[in-house]
Amino acid sequence: MNQEQADVVIIGGGVIGASLGYGLTKRQARVIILDREDFRLTASRGNFGLVWVQSKGFGMPRYAQWSQEAAERWPAFSEQLESETGLALSYQQTGGFEMCLGEEEFAQREAFLEQMRQQSLTGTYPCTMMTREAMQERMPRIELGPRVSGGSFCAYDGIVNPLHLLKALHEGFAQQGGEFHPGHTVQTIRPTGRGFQIETETQRYEAAKLVFASGLATTQLAGLVGLQVPVAPQRGQVLVTERTERIFPFATGRIRQNADGSFMLGASHEDVGYDLATTNEVMQEIATHAIEVFPALKQLQLIRSWGALRVLTPDQKPVYVESEACPGAYAVTSHSGVSLASLHSTYLPEWILNGQTQPGFDAFHPRRFDVSPAA
DSSP, X not given: XXXXXXEEEEEOOSHHHHHHHHHHHHTTOOEEEEEOOOTTXXXXXXXXXXEOOTTTTTTOHHHHHHHHHHHHHHHHHHHXXXXXXXXXXXXXXXXXXXXXXXXXXXXXXXXXXXXXXXXXXXXXXXXXXXXXXXXXXXXXXXOOOTTXXXXXXXXXXXXXXXXXXXXXXXXXXXXXXXXXXXXXXXXXXXXXXXXXXXXXXXXXXEEEEEEEOXXXXXXXXXXXXXXXXXXXXXXXXXXXXXXXXXOXXXXXXXXXXXXXXXXXXXXXXXXXXXXXOOOHHHHHHHHHHHHHHOGGGGGSOEEEEEEEEEEEOTTSSOEEEEOSXXXXXXXXXXXXXXTTHHHHTTHHHHHHHHOOOOTTGGXXXXXXXXXXXXX
C-alpha cells in the first residue's frame, strides 16, 4: 500500500472541506483532501447558492454575529479568489428579501426580527421590515402578487454560483500546492504518536492533523476519534426555469434569478432520510408560492428540478470541535458552508494550525447537545 504524508488531511471535498484546504495551504501547510465523491449526497452541488444573514442565529447570538461577519468579508474574499484563479463566482451582494404573504405573516416576521434584536449582544440586527409599497419601488421591473404584504430586507445578503465557488476553491487549493484525491473512501483511522494514520482502499496517509468536513458521513467518521457530532439529512427540492431577461436584481430565501437569467425556486424542508427524489406535490407547492410572490413567473417554463440533502445538526447551527480523546482531530460541519466560506478559509485554519480561536468560539461546541466526547 502506497503511503503519503501531510501536515493536515481533510476528509471531505465539498465547500467546507475545500474552504479549509484553501485557507490552510495559504498558511504554507501541506494539505491532502480525500473525497469519496458521492455526487448524489453532496450538499455543495445541490444548494441554492445564498450568502445569507437573515434569520440565522436565533437562540445563538454568536452565530448571528458569525454570519454577519462572514457576509461582510465575502466581497473581498470573492475578489481575491477570482483574481487568483481567473474563475468568475457570479457573486453579488444584492441585499435580500424575505417575502410575507398576508398580514399575519408580516406580523410574525416583524416579531421575529424584534426577538433577534433583543438577543443581540449589541441590541441591533441588520435587518428591517419593509412595506409592500417600499418593496415594489425597489423592484420596478417585476410586479408583486396581490397577497404580498411586505417583508424584511437585509443589505448583507447576496447570491453566488455554488458550483463556480466550489471549482474556484479547489483551483486555489491546487495552485497553492494542495492535493485533492477523489474517489477515496476512508476505511480506517488510527491515532499514532505523531498524529494519525488514515487508510483508504488503496492508500495510506500520515498526518499531524486530521479534519472531518465529511457532510452526512461526519457522525460516523468523527466517532472513530472519540467525537460525537450529530448530523442528519433534510431534503430540499429546487426548480429552475428557462432563461429570461434580468428583472429581479435581488434574492429571497426561496426565489433568485441567476446570472444567465433563469430563476431558481425553492426550497422545501423534508425529513425523508436519504431519499433524493423529487415529488409532484412539493414541486407544485414551490411553484405556487413563487407565482404568488411574482405572478409573471407563471409564463416561464420549468426546465429542471432536483432534490438535495442539507446537513443539519440538531439546532441547525455550526459545530467546530477538537477531539479531547485524540487531540489534533477536528470536526467542522454547517449547513451554511457557502455563507461561511469567507470565515472557514481564514479563522478556522488558524484554529487548526495554531489553536487560535475567535471570541465566543466555544458556542459552537457540540456539548450544547448534551453529549460528551467519548473517553
